[in-house]
Amino acid sequence: MQNNSPSSGITQHLSLMAQHPSPCLLGQVQQSIQLKHFSLKTEKSYIDYIRDFILFHYSGTLKE
Template identity: 50%
Template sequence: MSDITPPTTPPRLLDQLRAKIRLRHYSIRTETQYVHWVRRFILFHGKRHPKDMGGAEVEAFLSHLALEGNVAASTQNQALSALLFLYREVLEQDLPWMEGVVRAKRPARLPVVLSEREVLAVLEKMHDLYGLLARLLYGTRMRVMSRP
């Protein structure tokens, strides 16, 4: 028997990413999404290793998501978070702040407020206990206000 051990290869990038995520006790869903975004980033740039890329490539990928991918702003932010985690925690590199990223548009949220006539029409259709409760809540202004 010999005491010679075969050389070990370092863990693959996505395995390193998973290990760092688990070390910080992120949820399994976060892990899944971060791995997904890092994989898409690598494939977008022709399977180049992220250590050979930097801020310009991250900007190009995020801008592509907004322009051609038509992703929501929250989706683009999730991709950005995954890439920042990769560079800071796994590759231990700081990315320059990315000024040139085209940001996904946030949808305009318009409040929906019924007119007095519309409220009366709704209350007219409600009967029995629910009608009484709705009239009391509306008449006493005790209705619950929900925020988006």
């Protein structure tokens, strides 16, 4: 007997993510946004904001 509840699909997706973890923060954020079915424009905005934040605050420490 198969469980067709919405939470079973999310549980299966999370277990697949755990087996194949994304190597970077932005990849993890992208997977989470896609899991929540946000629009593509929202996904791009979030990714761009996080990238800009990291570059602005850590650009000096990344060069060292």
